[in-house]
Amino acid sequence: MSERFLASALPQHEAAELYRPMVVGLREVAVFLMDPLGYITVWNRGAQDMKGYTADEAIGSHLSLLYTEQDRERGWPQHNLGCAAKNGFYSEETWRKRKDGGLFWAHIAITALRGDDEQLLGFSKITMDLTRHRLLEQCEKEKQEIDLILRAAQAGTWKWHVDSGQVEISRQLLELLGHDGQARELDFEACLEFVHPDDRARFRTLLEDARRDPCTAPIETELRFLRQDGACQWFFLRANWHRGIENGPMQFLGACVGIDNLKLAEEEKQRLLSQLRQERARFSDILEQMPSGIVLADVPSAG
Incomplete structure (x- = not known):
């Protein structure tokens, strides 16, 4: 006797009649059946909505209709059916093709359907559209990569919402200034408090000029920011207009x-140059004060 994976108090034919409209009418998940060769025999509404093919277009077509050209060339439809026939089940997540040529990230599960005599009757296939989840994962991965880049470069970002006057300061920038916690959103004046008092007026002028005339x-x-411990830290700053979403407000x-480190090296260089100029000036003064008959010459070595 074959193992029973689905229990029902109803006779098999009655249970099948109850499940049929549920599967056919299911909208969130694509469900369809295939014969042993992989030709589609049943096509539900969810499959039509997800993949773009009507039942008339899909039924009678081979499973390969739903694969990308690259997957067809490498024989992936036959591979998947073969794995399901051999192991009873096959599952993967990959890009699948819609009728209009668009791609979506699909979680697919193919199950081999066998009779009591273990003869292969066909296959069932369930597909879920996980494109949104995939994009969210990619966004999270990109955020992590950006975070690593910013940390390596000792950099941070900020965003000025000109329409509301709020300024978002990134977590990376706050950490560079010795603050803990997540990104913050402050009003314009509170944000300027992070800038050294001697650079604040100049920075305000640059921002206000950019708001009045975007072409600036x-x-x-280069300006100094104030750290949480009161020390100042030099930064190179570059900013430009950006639209977060299509037709949204400019930011x-x-x-x-x-x-x-560069500023410290530059200051040290200037200090050494100043010291060198002072030494040259002192040496020039000494020469000017020497009697006119004194001649400077190298002393020959003994030998």
Whole structure:
């Protein structure tokens, strides 16, 4: 006796009649049946909505109709059916093709249907459209990669919503300034408090000029931000206009890259140059004060 995976108190033919309209009318999941060779015999409404083919178009067609050209060339439809026939079940997540040529990320499950004598009667196939979940996963992966890049570059971002006056400060930028926690959204004036008082007026002018005349963007400047411990830190800042969503309001998006080490090296270079100039000036004064008959010459080595 074959193993029973689905229990029912009803006779088999009555249960089948009850399940048939449920499967046919199911809209969220594509469900269809195939004969032992992989030709479609039953096509539900969910399959029509998801894949774009009507029942008249799908029934009688081979399973390969629903695969991309690349998958057909490598014999993937036959491979999947063969795995299901051999193991009883086959599942994967991959890109599938709609009638209009568009792709969607599908979770598919093919089950081999066998009679009591274990003869292969055909296959059932269930498909769920997980495109949205896939895109969310990709977005999360991209966010993680961006986070690694920003950390490696000692950089952070901020976004000025000009229409509301709110400024979003990224977690990475806050961490560079010694703050813990997630990204923050502050009003314009509160955001300026992060800028060193000596650079604040200049930075305000750059932002207000960009708001009055967008053609002044992008803006590029070097300025100091205040850390949580009160110390200041140099950043190179670049910002430009950006539209977050189609037909949405414009936002001013900026990136800040830490250049403290470069500024320290530049200051050290200027200090050494200043010291060298002072030494040259002192040496020049000494020469001017020497008697005119003194001659400087190399002393020959003994030998």
